[in-house]
Amino acid sequence: MNTPHHGECFGLTVSNRRPGVAKSRTPPEVPMSSLANDVFRTQLIEARNGGLGHKFSALATFRPPVTSTQDAVRLLKVAVLPRLAPSSSRFAVQGVVSNLSRSDEVSKWLLAGEYPRRYGGALVDGTADALLQLLESEVVESLEEDVECQLCVDRVCRIVNCDLAFHSGLTGCGVTVAVVDTGIDASHAAFKDRISTLSRNFITKSNDVTDADGHGTHVAGIIGGNGAASHGQQLRGIAPGVSLMVLKVNEGIGQTYRSGLIGAAVSYAAKNGADVINVSGGRPASVPPSGQISPPWVWSVFEEFNERAVSGAIADGSAITIAAGNHGWEADPSSTIYSPAINQHALTVGSVNLNSQSPQLSSFSSQGPVMRTDAISRGRVRSLAELAPSHAPVVRFPKPDVVAPGGEMDFSSNTTGFGCSPHHGVVSTKASVVVGESTPGFSAAASYIAASGTSMSCPVAAGVAALITEYARRNDLGLTERLDRAVIIHNIIRAGARNLGLSSHHQGFGLIDWENIQNILTQIKKGRDDLENYRIDPLYPE
Template identity: 45%
Template sequence: MPTMNTPHHGKSALLVSAASQSAASVGSSLYGHSAADAFREQLVKSKRTEPARRFAALVAFRPPVEAPAEAVELFSSALPSRMPWHHHADLQYVFGNLTPSDEFRKWLTSGDPVRRFGGVAVDATAEALLHLLDSDVVASVEQEVVHQTYLERVRGIVGCDNTLDNALSGKGVTVAIIDTGIDRGHPAFDARIAPYPRSRNFVKGGNPSDYTDHHGHGTHVAGIVAGNGSPDGIFRGIAPRAELIVLKVSESGDLHSIAVSEAIDHAVEMGADVVNISNGYGPWNPPSIRVSPPWVWSAHDSYDDLLVNSVAARGKAAIPVAAGNHGRLTPADSSICRPGICQGVLTVGSVDLSATSPSLSNFSSLGPVRRTSAIAAGGVLGLSDLSDARIDVFPKPDVLAPGGHLDQHQSGFGCSDSQGVMSARASLSASGLSADEYIAAAGTSMSCPAVAGLAALMIELAREEGLGLDSWPQRGVIIHNIIRATSQRLAGLSSDEQGYGLVNWSNIQETLMSLTNQTDALGNFIRTPAEYE
């Protein structure tokens, strides 16, 4: 989760709760002058001075959203013929008093975001967004934020260096890579990249069928998951025969949250077995409101909470997410980034590349995750800004995997070979860091795809052994919990640093093989290991 290459910098969530009818009422019930207040004030000012200005925003509806009539009433408008209803709703046309068109009603019940998880991405004027905030059926309206993204030794550290010898390679498993695209001509991926429209470009204004990587981050991440290491196989990924669905959400390294959310939703719709998210955001660098850890996030469901948790609930995909690269901050506890704070994902921290005794990477973000209902949905404050609020604490990260090591002010791309993970380099990368086909990079963006690759191997092995894993509606949850339960705790590290410990393929394989011929044994992993303690 770096700037594809630098430690997590990005805009923090600017969120307004619909329960707060004014900035004054926010101040009386919630803590401080939050990002929510700032966004509302921005909308009020824009309505007065720039009425035509439009904002990309994420809307979360209050449950139950099963009653489409409420949403139809809220979005009552005839559709302009020039714009089909899809993930982006043009609210300029939403707040008329016209009867909803048949096309809109069809959209609302066709399986798009409102029906699936209770949220929708919109493009709207300040007046329209303020109107939304006054609706009883809207939980929150969040301004779009910007995510920042962040082999040989890796395979050895996680214990799967001999999987090819045992005929395990991820074959038949599909992994979605939500990132900056991919170098389709790189020999490491041969013919295993799904064509458009399964793979596609979600960058605003971009050609949907062009998911070429001009940055390098996405190609590098994809190589860790499923590169074949061509020509000699030294730098092959964890699952070198897995199929890739490439979902481009950034051109330059800044990943906009609407594009990321659309890509997650698309990945599940396309049947991805694993969804790798090597990006996220935390409230640290400008232009965000800078907040020093420990961070306390809102406990109210925001757009990405609804989306990620619903994907975990309705889909079978495993969802490894990078924890973030804020471990070099002082203090660094509770520095996990969104969406890694969500309970429905497998949040991955990082260790260095020591073959004998891996240590926690100095940049790896730390837990626990702190959340409180005293902050508006999507907002975040420092622990020191809260006094008597009830704060719930959740364990994160979940696991560790190899992601390298960086000096104090060093960025993730272009680090030395001894510090970073070697993986595929995009030939069109603007960085021009190397003329070679492989390049070193470090970050939790690199540890996350190692876990995605292990998840792919798990699915392949379970199919070969006839374990029936695919038949479980909770397949993604089961995969997450087996990875947690089989990880190896590292001496001297707390749970807030390592979660359940360093992922270990040998332990995963042993556990899966022990379940052969045991009816319903996989059901034991619907609960987390901690729930058995």
């Protein structure tokens, strides 16, 4: 067991005010319709009729009942593959995802305490003809194109540190946090003996989670680095005692990757007991299959593959923190939240710059609200201006949920190898593969570096979720025995957030504030508050 590390105060004035508890935000209705398959079906038909022999990558969601990975494999091998014509059955299963959930049923479960129905899915490759036959099978509910994405930090730097302080001796010991990212530099002293044997590479389908980029190492350091080689642990992470389940889904900045790997990793983490899952990545609207789209963005109301995995993991009890995205640089940055951070039930995290005289939203941080419509097919997104003439109904709900320090960009000064000024970024663990200026003022400068982005603010929330989990276990609050524990953790973080006076579409509930969160937990421990009060979203600050 790790020795608790005590930190110093983050230096922010905090309030003991807790927003009152009110009724939940009304979730969008999510009808299930063949419309969700139409665009990809058309694309496949055109490819088949044109005699194109190349393979497509797809994300398949099966019809219930599916209760396990084994059921999903059986559906593929027994019910689907024999139906494919021999000449067109070049069909490969890349990975299987179980426990996906429909968002409308998850919404009902959140309010009524009912466990949602389960859906299974798989990442598949196949010819146009093979995938069309799969789509028409009675066991397949939907088939989406699996697009290639770029990591969420495409316009910002990559490496971060946060120094929230905890005087109660909490370190996240005994808590498992899954880091869905580019891997980890296991040789870094900050992670010694705390990388889970359940770590996995979803690209190569192996246990090699070596970080060839540096992004995942930096994110992991914010969550749970122990501060080794940084002047007496000055640069330790939020929860330096956690076990890190490293799930590699991306090779790094500028490298494309299958978007469905995020969903596969999230599902794997939940099934393998991760208490918290951090996703510092996703896709904006300006990648295939959408192309360049000007915000405000309107997403399909049909939950795409990764969103379903997120909803399923939350229903399984894994708290999930997802980076809001880095499109705040747009001329109109409203409604630029990435997917799967658009998932209503996940904890979506934006970034604030606290180096200025007053708190400001980081210039790159994506903004809300999230807008969705049933007028476009699953996985698609359109500009509000383009959609407006059709008078399609659009549902809006607030995002991000909270913000945390994520630094700022400053290309006018000397920068690190990642284009980020050491004085404007946050500092965290540096992978050995990273080439660039290390953090000044530290004897082991090669071990730490600064960067900015919502990729950096997001793991702050993951670390805090780990601390809440540890506190609840230590004090027998009964949280870990509840099916809705992830929802409660999310809402405690929301309720404890400090109002910065910014728009709810910029800050959500406000800045993550451990002091307020610990006050809430203490009141629950003393019987003056109850976990039941956090099953429903708190009020937004006025």
